[in-house]
Amino acid sequence: MTTPWKHRYAQRMERMGSSAIRELLKLTERPGLISFAGGLPAPELFPVKQFDEASRRVLAEHGSKALQYSTTEGYLPLRQYIVDKMAGYGIHASVENILITSGSQQGLDIIGKILINPGDKILTEKPTYLGALQAWNAYQADYVTVPTDDEGLCLDSLEDALCAGPKFMYVLPNFHNPGGFTLARERREALVRIADHYGCPIIEDDPYGELRFEGEHIPPLVVLDAQKLNGENHHFERGNVIYMSTFSKTLAPGLRLAWVVAPRGVIQRCVMAKQGMDLHTSSINQMIAYEVVKDGFLKEHVRLIRRVYRERRDVMLAAMERHFPPGVSWTRPQGGLFLWVRLPEGMDAAKVLERAIAQNVAFVPGVVFHPHGDGRNTMRLNFSNAQPEQIELGIARIGVALAQEMEQELAFA
């Protein structure tokens, strides 16, 4: 069937095509399949009762306001709540530094819109978050990548990458998606210093920071950056870091509620961009979320999430020890939702995925998290969205798929 639309699409669409792996991942929605592929929170932990009570209160007390248009910046009491929350992290911002976004994905899109010219280079970790690549491919960004190890981004490769003149660098310091690793404190301090020296701004994406199961909290880059300015925290406005976080992993992703913290001038640009993107984030969702969190509910709730996810991580790690063949290694995340697996050099995780799907289990091949298509021998496993018995069973099956694929490789070697 002919269509008059084919030749009309903008050039940027060439960077946003569908992929073979995306087609493969569609199969993971098959009922009965155990999926470690998504990045979904455990739905059984969603505070449904609190949402029910909160929405009744919001509709009874502020029904008209909740259903009406509202400001692009976001619901003021929620922004004030975030200011207080950020202060607990050591980020001394005011409401003018906070923009509510329709999920962190919109934060990434806004950042692309205000900062990226076509052909601009963006410095990312390798691997990096797929959603950032999806957002920024639309702005025709190019990428320079820096390798990572179990302590995050490798500093010895950083300066080479900075010499390529990237527009900004994008870093996920805590419980990396997909890598599972956490950027070590000394590396954070050095990173902030080097970024400043090269005049390269940092986008710090921190969706999982509150979900630490073990080990000590490490200050975010935005805090280290502000301290660097004069040893105190008062120079946020002159800072070099845009910080992002979200309610998706602590409260519920179905609301699409996240936030950006940045110097005022940056927020003003973000607001202009967002106005043309969706006018504002759902009024009622912002008001309900505020009603749920305002009296400290999250503090207790996050403890529950941590406990459950930690157990699932432990079950997954133990099962991997038992079922994965020699030559396969993996990260041991101190928090978050994801594990990262490295297969022997030359093995193709996409082929393992085909075998795994035949056994009703799925994961994401790591290649999709690599801007230049390398990392074919890596894979990402999510441990937050499956019950412990399912994790045990699924990992055993992936173990079989791995063994089969290795045997095949040996047969052809």
Next chain:
Amino acid sequence: MTTPWKHRYAQRMERMGSSAIRELLKLTERPGLISFAGGLPAPELFPVKQFDEASRRVLAEHGSKALQYSTTEGYLPLRQYIVDKMAGYGIHASVENILITSGSQQGLDIIGKILINPGDKILTEKPTYLGALQAWNAYQADYVTVPTDDEGLCLDSLEDALCAGPKFMYVLPNFHNPGGFTLARERREALVRIADHYGCPIIEDDPYGELRFEGEHIPPLVVLDAQKLNGENHHFERGNVIYMSTFSKTLAPGLRLAWVVAPRGVIQRCVMAKQGMDLHTSSINQMIAYEVVKDGFLKEHVRLIRRVYRERRDVMLAAMERHFPPGVSWTRPQGGLFLWVRLPEGMDAAKVLERAIAQNVAFVPGVVFHPHGDGRNTMRLNFSNAQPEQIELGIARIGVALAQEMEQELAFA
């Protein structure tokens, strides 16, 4: 205070700057001021009780699903509802032709993303919807404009504009924002034919179509386009029109729920773009909206909205007859939310606004709806968001501001 960000913004931001009028309009948020400036629905008509019942049911029966991530395309039952709703308009689409967006503003942003290359010309009516310009300025669009009269876009200037080779044309056929006029049936038929002849696709934005107070329904462009293909409606997939509508004016804007109807291939591109923009529209809002509308609630509710808005329009028209000085003319909309006022040539509506604000009443100067900054002698008045007595009072005050400004002009003449 120096900031390291100033020289970092993308070139496209130059097209998205703040304006003097935007600053002026900030004053319209002053308490006690009568505002005809916004485009807000009457909040006293929001079906708060229905939302309360619907959200209780959704949370009780599908709480986990409502709070979880969901698909980019949108909630399937809501898309099916929209298919049925569209069929009532004569648009024979299937769910694959429907994308749920986070408000119509996001629909405009998506269209910009998939279609506009920097420097592309977009054909718009003059005046046109400000939100479309805000969305597309970010893609560095240029504009060719076609004048309008009380029957909408003037066909005799259309072909000249099409010779400039626009990427697409953007048309609001019903109860135009800001113009208030409705595109006549013969013009719609000719427009569809001419657009096809020139190979120029049409973006049909129809947020107010259901809010007709009087006169006969006129088929949307998308229907006339499909009929043109073979006299029937079955060739939607080969059609030349992307149709957009929204729940913001019939249900509630605070939800941020709208939709795009287009050939499958176009929807697939829209989905790819939206995935990088906000992953998906709020799951819970889609499910609650479906719960409110699924048994036919809107049909009755829209009758109520029509009755109330019609009365307000009538009050405004009658007050204008009484209070506006000679030489001022205006449209008489058959539906929607807006009236359009033309002042004598040479008068500046921004100056009238300054005087109006001093008297605690506001409107939007028409210049902001003109891509090339003309139309300084025009103004937009919203009649949906104020009570009849407020409308009477506000129009009398604008009448005084108009008389003052005319006197001043004469004094300097």
